[in-house]
Amino acid sequence: MSGLRVVPTWRHGRERLYVCGPDGENVAWYDRETGRVNLIGEDRREDVLKALKPFLAGSVTVGPPPVPTPAELARLSLHPDDDLAPNRPGEALLVALERDPGPAHRLRPDPRRHALTAEQTVGEALDRLEGAGWHALHSVPLPGGDRIHHLLIGPGGLFAVHALYARKQRVLVADPMVTVGRREAEPLLRRLRAEADRATHALTAEVHPVLALVGPTGNLTVTAQPRGVRVLQDTELAALARVGGVLKPADVEALHAMARDRGTWGRV
Structure with a gap:
């Protein structure tokens, strides 16, 4: 035997x-x-x-087993503490809420929870693209306390996706300002372009910024097409997977291996 x-x-x-x-x-x-x-x-x-x-x-x-690709070797050599791939959508907010859940009773909902809902909604939509040759990373940390909500890597290129909670509210986009409901306008698009530029520098590949609106009333006003930024609703994110082929599968895997390494982002 x-x-x-x-x-x-x-x-x-x-x-x-x-x-x-x-x-x-x-x-x-x-x-x-x-x-x-x-x-x-x-x-x-x-x-x-x-x-x-x-x-x-x-x-x-x-x-015999296939010879591992350079991307697979990089993944195998990556320390678990430095691997961003296991991050959940909204990982940074989940950790912050666990450490400081805030008062049990408050007059208004904790804005962090709305932000978490937005990141989870967008993250789940991006994760569903995995079978089409795409990879999504969540809560990618940047020096200075900033972070990219979601980084999508696939045949159509690289996208830095920012999730914005807008449930049942009107949204006005007037580059670079974004206004949600009655809140004060903020230069959000300028920030998204800066984050995408930092990601481009880190990965030495062009990263395109995307603003993903979660649950607006349908009253979305864009005064002019924002420079270099896509504005999509969370239900439209699957359209990113239909972008024409830009990267070969080996390039996608190599960029994903680089992006999931926490050390990659310490240089930007």
């Missing part, structure tokens, strides 16, 4: 069947999605295929 056993696992939403020796060491794995058996050692080929036989379906290729 070979003494091999098959252990099913899930990695990044994909099922893998690991073949382990009596000491628990992995000797191979089978990726159902790609239909490939990856052998760590060629000398166990027959034993591995015998152990996997009940699980194999359709045509299967057998061979």
